[in-house]
Amino acid sequence: MKIRLTSVMVDDQEKALQFYTTILGFVKKTEVPMGEHRWLTVVSKEEQDGVELLLEPMGFEPARVFQRALFDAGIPLAVFNVDDVAKEYERLKGLGVKFSMPPTKMGPVTLAVLDDTCGNCIQLAEV
Amino acid sequence: MQQFPLELMTFYHQQVLRFREEMYPKEYLTMQVMRSKKFIDQHYARPLTLDEMAAEAYLSKFHFLRVFKHNYGRTPHQYLISVRIARAKELLAAGASLKEACYCSGFESISSFGGLFRRQAGLPPYAYRQRILLKKSNFEESSLDRLSQIRRH
Numbered sequence: 001m002k003i004r005l006t007s008v009m010v011d012d013q014e015k016a017l018q019f020y021t022t023i024l025g026f027v028k029k030t031e032v033p034m035g036e037h038r039w040l041t042v043v044s045k046e047e048q049d050g051v052e053l054l055l056e057p058m059g060f061e062p063a064r065v066f067q068r069a070l071f072d073a074g075i076p077l078a079v080f081n082v083d084d085v086a087k088e089y090e091r092l093k094g095l096g097v098k099f100s101m102p103p104t105k106m107g108p109v110t111l112a113v114l115d116d117t118c119g120n121c122i123q124l125a126e127v
Numbered sequence: 128m129q130q131f132p133l134e135l136m137t138f139y140h141q142q143v144l145r146f147r148e149e150m151y152p153k154e155y156l157t158m159q160v161m162r163s164k165k166f167i168d169q170h171y172a173r174p175l176t177l178d179e180m181a182a183e184a185y186l187s188k189f190h191f192l193r194v195f196k197h198n199y200g201r202t203p204h205q206y207l208i209s210v211r212i213a214r215a216k217e218l219l220a221a222g223a224s225l226k227e228a229c230y231c232s233g234f235e236s237i238s239s240f241g242g243l244f245r246r247q248a249g250l251p252p253y254a255y256r257q258r259i260l261l262k263k264s265n266f267e268e269s270s271l272d273r274l275s276q277i278r279r280h
Protein backbone atom coordinates (compact mmCIF):
# COMPACT_ATOMS: atom_id res chain seq x y z
CA MET A 1 0.00 0.00 0.00
CA LYS A 2 1.37 3.41 -0.87
CA ILE A 3 0.29 6.99 -0.35
CA ARG A 4 0.58 8.68 -3.71
CA LEU A 5 -1.99 11.43 -3.50
CA THR A 6 -3.74 13.58 -0.97
CA SER A 7 -6.10 16.47 -1.46
CA VAL A 8 -7.20 19.86 -0.26
CA MET A 9 -10.67 21.17 -1.06
CA VAL A 10 -10.54 24.55 -2.74
CA ASP A 11 -13.25 27.03 -3.60
CA ASP A 12 -11.64 28.03 -6.90
CA GLN A 13 -9.16 25.80 -8.71
CA GLU A 14 -7.49 28.55 -10.72
CA LYS A 15 -6.96 30.73 -7.66
CA ALA A 16 -5.66 27.68 -5.80
CA LEU A 17 -3.24 26.80 -8.59
CA GLN A 18 -1.85 30.33 -8.48
CA PHE A 19 -1.44 30.28 -4.71
CA TYR A 20 0.05 26.80 -4.48
CA THR A 21 2.51 27.43 -7.33
CA THR A 22 3.50 31.09 -7.41
CA ILE A 23 3.28 31.68 -3.66
CA LEU A 24 4.00 28.36 -1.95
CA GLY A 25 6.34 27.24 -4.73
CA PHE A 26 4.86 23.88 -5.76
CA VAL A 27 4.78 22.90 -9.43
CA LYS A 28 1.84 21.70 -11.49
CA LYS A 29 2.01 17.98 -12.20
CA THR A 30 -1.24 16.79 -13.81
CA GLU A 31 -4.08 18.63 -15.41
CA VAL A 32 -6.97 16.70 -16.94
CA PRO A 33 -10.08 18.60 -18.05
CA MET A 34 -13.29 17.24 -16.50
CA GLY A 35 -16.05 19.54 -17.71
CA GLU A 36 -16.57 22.38 -15.31
CA HIS A 37 -13.59 21.34 -13.19
CA ARG A 38 -10.26 19.62 -13.75
CA TRP A 39 -8.12 16.95 -12.19
CA LEU A 40 -5.41 19.25 -11.01
CA THR A 41 -2.42 18.22 -8.95
CA VAL A 42 0.75 19.90 -7.74
CA VAL A 43 3.96 18.45 -6.34
CA SER A 44 6.91 19.76 -4.38
CA LYS A 45 9.60 21.28 -6.56
CA GLU A 46 12.20 19.26 -4.64
CA GLU A 47 10.29 15.99 -4.93
CA GLN A 48 8.57 15.97 -8.27
CA ASP A 49 7.97 12.21 -8.09
CA GLY A 50 6.67 12.51 -4.55
CA VAL A 51 3.13 12.66 -3.18
CA GLU A 52 0.75 14.66 -5.36
CA LEU A 53 -1.59 17.21 -3.86
CA LEU A 54 -4.96 17.32 -5.56
CA LEU A 55 -6.58 20.75 -5.65
CA GLU A 56 -10.08 19.39 -5.40
CA PRO A 57 -13.04 21.58 -6.28
CA MET A 58 -15.44 22.08 -3.38
CA GLY A 59 -18.73 20.74 -4.64
CA PHE A 60 -20.33 19.09 -1.64
CA GLU A 61 -22.30 21.29 0.71
CA PRO A 62 -21.63 19.39 4.00
CA ALA A 63 -17.90 19.47 3.19
CA ARG A 64 -18.14 23.23 3.00
CA VAL A 65 -19.52 23.31 6.54
CA PHE A 66 -16.71 21.06 7.74
CA GLN A 67 -14.09 23.15 5.96
CA ARG A 68 -15.48 26.37 7.40
CA ALA A 69 -15.49 24.95 10.93
CA LEU A 70 -11.88 23.83 10.64
CA PHE A 71 -10.85 27.15 9.20
CA ASP A 72 -12.60 29.17 11.92
CA ALA A 73 -10.86 27.09 14.59
CA GLY A 74 -7.53 27.56 12.81
CA ILE A 75 -7.09 23.79 12.47
CA PRO A 76 -4.80 22.90 9.59
CA LEU A 77 -6.13 20.62 6.86
CA ALA A 78 -2.66 19.69 5.64
CA VAL A 79 0.91 19.95 6.86
CA PHE A 80 3.91 20.67 4.66
CA ASN A 81 7.46 20.20 5.79
CA VAL A 82 10.00 22.97 5.44
CA ASP A 83 13.65 23.22 6.47
CA ASP A 84 13.24 26.53 8.24
CA VAL A 85 9.82 27.71 9.38
CA ALA A 86 11.02 31.17 10.43
CA LYS A 87 12.54 31.79 7.02
CA GLU A 88 9.44 30.59 5.15
CA TYR A 89 7.28 32.73 7.40
CA GLU A 90 9.24 35.86 6.50
CA ARG A 91 9.28 34.98 2.80
CA LEU A 92 5.54 34.27 2.66
CA LYS A 93 4.61 37.29 4.75
CA GLY A 94 6.57 39.36 2.24
CA LEU A 95 4.30 37.93 -0.45
CA GLY A 96 1.21 38.96 1.49
CA VAL A 97 0.29 35.58 2.99
CA LYS A 98 -1.76 35.72 6.20
CA PHE A 99 -0.78 33.58 9.16
CA SER A 100 -3.19 32.55 11.92
CA MET A 101 -0.27 31.20 13.96
CA PRO A 102 3.23 32.65 13.70
CA PRO A 103 6.22 30.30 14.08
CA THR A 104 5.69 28.53 17.39
CA LYS A 105 8.01 26.04 18.98
CA MET A 106 6.46 22.92 20.43
CA GLY A 107 9.16 20.69 21.85
CA PRO A 108 11.25 19.36 19.00
CA VAL A 109 9.13 20.91 16.22
CA THR A 110 8.40 24.43 15.05
CA LEU A 111 4.98 25.09 13.54
CA ALA A 112 3.21 27.93 11.76
CA VAL A 113 -0.28 28.09 10.23
CA LEU A 114 -1.23 30.06 7.14
CA ASP A 115 -4.38 30.86 5.18
CA ASP A 116 -4.29 29.33 1.67
CA THR A 117 -6.94 31.87 0.46
CA CYS A 118 -9.05 28.92 -0.79
CA GLY A 119 -10.74 28.09 2.50
CA ASN A 120 -8.03 26.16 4.34
CA CYS A 121 -5.47 26.53 7.05
CA ILE A 122 -2.17 24.96 6.12
CA GLN A 123 0.51 24.15 8.63
CA LEU A 124 4.23 24.44 8.01
CA ALA A 125 6.38 22.19 10.15
CA GLU A 126 10.08 22.02 10.85
CA VAL A 127 11.22 18.89 12.66
CA MET B 128 9.08 33.93 18.36
CA GLN B 129 6.79 36.88 18.80
CA GLN B 130 4.03 37.37 21.34
CA PHE B 131 0.51 36.97 20.03
CA PRO B 132 -2.50 38.44 21.87
CA LEU B 133 -4.69 35.69 23.31
CA GLU B 134 -7.93 37.12 21.95
CA LEU B 135 -6.52 36.91 18.43
CA MET B 136 -5.44 33.31 18.78
CA THR B 137 -7.35 30.62 16.97
CA PHE B 138 -8.58 27.58 18.87
CA TYR B 139 -5.75 25.58 17.28
CA HIS B 140 -3.09 28.08 18.30
CA GLN B 141 -4.31 27.92 21.91
CA GLN B 142 -4.29 24.13 21.79
CA VAL B 143 -0.70 24.10 20.54
CA LEU B 144 0.39 26.36 23.38
CA ARG B 145 -1.54 24.32 25.95
CA PHE B 146 -0.01 21.11 24.67
CA ARG B 147 3.42 22.66 24.74
CA GLU B 148 2.90 23.75 28.31
CA GLU B 149 1.82 20.24 29.34
CA MET B 150 4.26 18.20 27.31
CA TYR B 151 7.34 20.37 27.11
CA PRO B 152 7.39 22.67 30.14
CA LYS B 153 11.16 22.61 29.89
CA GLU B 154 12.18 22.19 26.32
CA TYR B 155 15.81 21.44 27.04
CA LEU B 156 14.76 18.43 29.10
CA THR B 157 12.89 16.98 26.15
CA MET B 158 15.92 17.49 23.92
CA GLN B 159 18.16 15.79 26.47
CA VAL B 160 15.83 12.84 26.82
CA MET B 161 15.58 12.54 23.03
CA ARG B 162 19.33 12.30 22.99
CA SER B 163 19.20 9.45 25.43
CA LYS B 164 16.52 7.67 23.40
CA LYS B 165 18.76 7.87 20.34
CA PHE B 166 21.57 6.46 22.44
CA ILE B 167 19.36 3.47 23.33
CA ASP B 168 18.47 3.02 19.65
CA GLN B 169 22.17 2.80 18.82
CA HIS B 170 23.50 0.76 21.71
CA TYR B 171 20.66 -1.65 22.59
CA ALA B 172 22.84 -4.62 21.60
CA ARG B 173 25.17 -4.28 24.56
CA PRO B 174 24.40 -4.19 28.26
CA LEU B 175 23.05 -0.72 29.15
CA THR B 176 22.61 0.58 32.66
CA LEU B 177 20.21 3.23 33.81
CA ASP B 178 23.24 5.28 34.93
CA GLU B 179 24.62 5.26 31.42
CA MET B 180 21.31 6.23 29.83
CA ALA B 181 20.78 9.01 32.36
CA ALA B 182 24.31 10.31 31.82
CA GLU B 183 23.55 10.62 28.13
CA ALA B 184 20.71 12.99 29.07
CA TYR B 185 22.89 14.85 31.63
CA LEU B 186 20.36 14.00 34.34
CA SER B 187 20.34 12.14 37.60
CA LYS B 188 18.90 8.63 37.43
CA PHE B 189 15.63 9.47 39.11
CA HIS B 190 15.05 12.70 37.29
CA PHE B 191 15.85 10.98 33.99
CA LEU B 192 13.42 8.18 34.71
CA ARG B 193 10.61 10.63 35.40
CA VAL B 194 11.24 12.85 32.39
CA PHE B 195 11.64 9.89 30.04
CA LYS B 196 8.37 8.37 31.18
CA HIS B 197 6.60 11.71 30.88
CA ASN B 198 7.77 12.11 27.28
CA TYR B 199 7.53 8.56 25.99
CA GLY B 200 4.86 7.03 28.20
CA ARG B 201 7.15 4.22 29.41
CA THR B 202 10.33 3.79 31.38
CA PRO B 203 13.73 3.75 29.65
CA HIS B 204 14.04 0.08 30.52
CA GLN B 205 10.66 -0.76 29.00
CA TYR B 206 11.70 1.16 25.91
CA LEU B 207 15.06 -0.63 25.73
CA ILE B 208 13.30 -4.01 25.95
CA SER B 209 10.91 -3.04 23.15
CA VAL B 210 13.84 -2.04 20.91
CA ARG B 211 15.56 -5.34 21.66
CA ILE B 212 12.42 -7.38 20.99
CA ALA B 213 11.91 -5.57 17.69
CA ARG B 214 15.49 -6.40 16.72
CA ALA B 215 15.08 -10.03 17.80
CA LYS B 216 11.95 -10.27 15.63
CA GLU B 217 13.90 -9.03 12.63
CA LEU B 218 16.64 -11.55 13.26
CA LEU B 219 14.20 -14.43 13.74
CA ALA B 220 12.36 -13.47 10.57
CA ALA B 221 15.68 -13.51 8.73
CA GLY B 222 16.21 -17.09 9.88
CA ALA B 223 18.52 -16.57 12.89
CA SER B 224 18.58 -19.19 15.63
CA LEU B 225 17.02 -18.38 19.01
CA LYS B 226 20.46 -18.06 20.53
CA GLU B 227 21.63 -15.63 17.85
CA ALA B 228 18.43 -13.59 18.11
CA CYS B 229 18.78 -13.48 21.88
CA TYR B 230 22.41 -12.43 22.17
CA CYS B 231 22.62 -10.22 19.08
CA SER B 232 19.68 -8.12 20.24
CA GLY B 233 21.25 -7.46 23.62
CA PHE B 234 19.61 -10.02 25.91
CA GLU B 235 21.87 -11.80 28.32
CA SER B 236 20.02 -15.03 28.96
CA ILE B 237 17.81 -17.21 26.84
CA SER B 238 15.25 -17.63 29.61
CA SER B 239 14.71 -13.92 30.26
CA PHE B 240 14.65 -13.36 26.49
CA GLY B 241 11.97 -16.03 26.10
CA GLY B 242 9.81 -14.59 28.85
CA LEU B 243 10.07 -10.97 27.73
CA PHE B 244 9.52 -11.91 24.10
CA ARG B 245 6.43 -13.89 24.95
CA ARG B 246 5.00 -11.06 27.00
CA GLN B 247 5.50 -8.49 24.23
CA ALA B 248 4.89 -10.52 21.09
CA GLY B 249 2.17 -12.76 22.52
CA LEU B 250 3.97 -15.99 21.61
CA PRO B 251 7.33 -17.56 22.36
CA PRO B 252 10.28 -16.80 20.05
CA TYR B 253 10.45 -20.26 18.48
CA ALA B 254 6.74 -20.12 17.61
CA TYR B 255 7.19 -16.64 16.20
CA ARG B 256 10.08 -17.81 14.07
CA GLN B 257 8.15 -20.83 12.84
CA ARG B 258 5.15 -18.75 11.93
CA ILE B 259 7.16 -16.16 10.00
CA LEU B 260 9.23 -18.75 8.14
CA LEU B 261 6.08 -20.74 7.30
CA LYS B 262 4.39 -17.61 6.00
CA LYS B 263 7.44 -16.87 3.89
CA SER B 264 7.59 -20.35 2.40
CA ASN B 265 3.83 -20.30 1.68
CA PHE B 266 4.29 -17.00 -0.02
CA GLU B 267 7.14 -18.30 -2.10
CA GLU B 268 5.15 -21.39 -3.06
CA SER B 269 2.13 -19.37 -4.04
CA SER B 270 4.30 -16.98 -6.05
CA LEU B 271 5.82 -19.99 -7.81
CA ASP B 272 2.31 -21.33 -8.47
CA ARG B 273 1.27 -18.05 -9.92
CA LEU B 274 4.39 -17.84 -12.00
CA SER B 275 3.83 -21.30 -13.45
CA GLN B 276 0.22 -20.41 -14.20
CA ILE B 277 1.32 -17.30 -16.00
CA ARG B 278 3.84 -19.31 -17.98
CA ARG B 279 1.18 -21.79 -18.98
CA HIS B 280 -0.97 -19.05 -20.52
